[in-house]
Amino acid sequence: MDLHHSSHAGESHGTAGSYMVGFVLSVILTAAAFGFVMTGMLTGQHALLAISALAVVQIVVHLVFFLHMSTSSAQRWNVMAFGFTVMTMVILVGGSLWVMHNVAMNMMSR
CATH class of the missing domain: 1.20.5 (Single alpha-helices involved in coiled-coils or other helix-helix interfaces)
Known part of the structure; x- marks a missing residue:
């Protein structure tokens, strides 16, 4: 070995x-x-x-x-893991911005 x-x-x-x-x-x-x-x-x-x-x-x-990172078959799992990470970040950041916007519109800007 x-x-x-x-x-x-x-x-x-x-x-x-x-x-x-x-x-x-x-x-x-x-x-x-x-x-x-x-x-x-x-x-x-x-x-x-x-x-x-x-x-x-x-x-x-x-x-x-x-x-x-590429789209080759050897990189498939890396690309999938990166895609999942991006999707999770979009959901977290987008959801946080949406919640903060709704709080600002419904509570603070009156």
């Missing part, structure tokens, strides 16, 4: 090039969001939507380039 070499079936490890692409994309997305706020190019609702969209794109970049 070889203790120094372990096989990780189905796991893909990135190359230096893929990590560099992910890093550059992350820096560009962060700089774009920072630029929108600091220059005042977008304000109010438009700024919130643009920053939210950039955040979602950055999450995808991190998942693909750094966590190596």
Whole structure:
């Protein structure tokens, strides 16, 4: 039994090039969001939507380039676990916002 070499079936490890692409994309997305706020190019609702969209794109970049998540058959359980986590977070955050909104409308804003 070889203790120094372990096989990780189905796991893909990135190359230096893929990590560099992910890093550059992350820096560009962060700089774009920072630029929108600091220059005042977008304000109010438009700024919130643009920053939210950039955040979602950055999450995808991190998942693909750094966590190596893909839709391959070897990654099926990882993708399913991540999907369940996202669904749970949407329910928790969305439900909390809904409850707080209803409390504010029914109790405090009268």
